[in-house]
Amino acid sequence: MPHVNWEDPFCGTGNNCFRIGTDPDGNAYIAVNGAEDHPITDTHDALRALIRDIKAGKADHLL
Numbered sequence: 129m130p131h132v133n134w135e136d137p138f139c140g141t142g143n144n145c146f147r148i149g150t151d152p153d154g155n156a157y158i159a160v161n162g163a164e165d166h167p168i169t170d171t172h173d174a175l176r177a178l179i180r181d182i183k184a185g186k187a188d189h190l191l
Contacts, residue, residue, distance in 0.1 A: 131151060131152065132149040132150065132151050132157050132164070132167070133149050133150055133151070134147045134148070134149035134157075134159075134164060135147055135148050135149060137161040138179070138182075138183070139161070140182070140183075144160050144161070145160070145161035145162075146158060146159065146160050146161060146182075147159055147160075147161050147164060148175060148179060149164075149167070150172065154172065155172070156170060156171065156172035156174075156175040156176075157175075158170075158175050158178070158179070
C-alpha cells in the first residue's frame with residue numbers, strides 16, 4: 129500500500145470514527161479509525177462529497 133498522509137479522525141456523536149487521507153499521487157482514501165490498513169479508495173472529489181454529507185448529517189446511517 130502506498131504511503132498515505134492521514135488526517136485527524138472525525139468522530140461524530142455515537143458513530144464510528146473515520147479518517148481521510150491522500151497519497152503522493154493525489155489519490156484519496158477513507159478508513160475507519162484504527163483500520164487504516166484497509167481503506168476504501170475513490171476519487172478525491174467523491175470522498176470529499178461523501179464526507180461533507182456525513183458531517184452535515186445527511187449520510188449518518190452509512191457509518
